[in-house]
Amino acid sequence: MDDAAAPEARAAADRLIRFRPRSEQELRARLRQKGFDPAAIDTVVQSLARQDLLDDRKFARYVATSRLMARPMGLRALREELRRKGVAAETAAQAVTAASADYDEFEAARALALRRLAQLRGVPPAAVQRRLAGLLQRRGFPGDVVFRVVKEIVRNDSLTPPSPPGGEGTGEGVDRR
Secondary structure, X not given: OOOOHHHHHHHHHHHHHHXXXXXXHHHXXXXXXXXXXXXXXXXXXXXXXXXXXXXXXXXXXXXXXXHHHHOOOOHHHHHHHHHHOOOOHHHHHHHHHHHOOOOOHHHHHHHXXXXXXXXXXXXXXXXXXXHHHHHHHHXXXXXXXXXXXXXXXXXXXXXXXXXXOOOOOOOOOOOOO
16 A cells, blocks of 8 residues: 555545545545545545444434435335445344334325425326326335325315316306307
């Protein structure tokens, strides 16, 4: 290992983890992108882990908690996101379980769908149903939750467009020449 590379790699790693927590895999990938040699990266990662500045368990808990609060999503999607960030499957599952103790997937999906519904006024009901279902599926909510949420919104007649002013079908404003 080049002795000069380790302090530079450490400084780069410090900047990266100061910005936001990182998984070990993310940090290694970023340091490789910056051109540091594998030996310097190993030294820095081991040093950060010894100092408790790089811990995939803490990282997974942080990500799981912040994602569920800021951006409603299905728990399966959250586990998959953590896996893509390099967190071990068991660690990801434990973090999601801990972060979701008070998380109700149905209520989160319902709240998200109702917020989006407000933006879909005037869109035909069938299109609204498709769009809401698509949104919830892309966010990783389970199929049964998606179905129940969309069904509830339809059942509550939330998709019926409001009547236009002047009353529909009264003939007002219609030119019948």
